[in-house]
Amino acid sequence: MKMEQYGFLIFVFLTTVLTIVKCDDLATYTVEEKILIKQLHARLVNDLTQPIMHDNAYLVRFLRAQEHDLDKAEVMMRENLAWRNETNMDKIMDEDWSPWVEKYPFSIHMHDAEGRPALTSSIGQIDARNLILKGQKDMLDRFMVYIYERGLYNVKHASIRTGKEFIDGYLLFNMAGYGVRTHACLACESLSAKYSNLDKTGRLL
DSSP states (O other): OOOGGGTTEEEEEESSSOOOOOOOOTTOOOHHHHHHHHHHHHHHTTTOOSGGGGSHHHHHHHHHHTTTOHHHHHHHHHHHHHHHHHTTGGGGGGSOOHHHHHHSOEEEEEEOTTOOEEEEEOGGGOOHHHHHHTTOHHHHHHHHHHHHHHHHHHHHHHHHHHSOOOSOEEEEEEOTTOOHHHHOSHHHHHHHHHHHTBOTTSOBO
């Protein structure tokens, strides 16, 4: 799965102890980055399918993920665009997720003192094993991507609301309820690894 655009997330796993992770000031661009962002945008401008993709905060993640190699960043972004097209990702926000959200709620209303947004989810309450056994693995996978997409736009909205330019945000997972009975299967572990190993540089490890 080409999920590089979700590299804005910083994970905080919640059990009985709250772990606090400090965000870097990722909205500060170097002179080199400002030049590279313009060049990357010029190469891709006709292929970008969403308004948010034209933002500096969106483009710079691909550059940083490829250590400011313009050619590699372009390849990475084109692969991401191809994945989005293949999976109809531009329509995911229009799909009816209300049954899933009602059963597995999450919140996008928290933020830190600077206004940087936080998305919280009680992921430990999702009975992944049962869903997969019922043949809903693909829907569970897509629901997780939907949560990431909401988080991406939450960062954008926070920037507009505060007048600050954020590139990153927090994703807080409440792991209470996570256990062998509900999450112990190979397919469960592969999904867990996919979403828990996404780092700030934009790489799905």
